[in-house]
Amino acid sequence: MAAARYGRRVTTRYVALLRAINLGATRRVSMPRLREVLSFRGYGDVRTHLASGNVLLDSDLPEAALSAALTRAIGEEFDLDVPVVVRTAQELGDVLAADPLGELVTDPSRYSVTFFAEPLDPDRVAAAPAYEGAVLALRDRELYLWLPDGFRAGPAAGVRWDRVLGQAGTNRNWNTVRTLVELAA
Structure with a gap:
């Protein structure tokens, strides 16, 4: 409701x-x-x-x-x-339903969404450095991030995506997003 x-x-x-x-x-x-x-x-x-x-x-x-x-x-x-x-x-339910990287994800603990207050600049996202293994998808005010090596391993580990994209955001892993949608229903 x-x-x-x-x-x-x-x-x-x-x-x-x-x-x-x-x-x-x-x-x-x-x-x-x-x-x-x-x-x-x-x-x-x-x-x-x-x-x-x-x-x-x-x-x-x-x-x-x-x-x-x-x-x-x-x-x-x-x-x-x-x-x-x-x-x-x-809106949070829509974030979960959109799931643009779901077909790639094999471990939801390594899949996350960074939430931003304002829409992201698609040009800035496109210009972000490529990190081996990292897959990004933009949806209005959310950045979906799949890191198959995890958040603490691999070349994309520790990247401050909010700084790269020029706007402060806050990140939640996919399991947390799923649970929040259930709790908010």
Whole structure:
């Protein structure tokens, strides 16, 4: 269900993807505390998945305003500047359904999607360096990435695709995308 009624407000089910949190000893965000903070700020049915910054919530805000509000809330509560990329439950389902590289993928843990706030420049994607084994596919605001050697091995390991493409994004592996779609339904 993409939209729900709370009182007289019509809300949309969103998936918020926080960038670069809980990857090491710094930039720590407690998921129970984050759920508490967002619920207190009026978001509905707040849930998190894993500790890597996946939040499901209902809001009556449009996407850009919600992204800014979540970034601001995290800054105020955790003293961190964390970009947040937001998709509706329907949009995330469309990302999963599109699956442009699915025929190549033999291990979903080595297949990922980088989510961006704005559409990517196709010319910049086309001009990105080629890395042996890496296969890229662009879809509006998502970059699908198949690395058969994994994210820690091979020539494309450690490439900061957001820097190559000139826009900050946040990456999720295919298993996580699939689970988020299920949870958001």
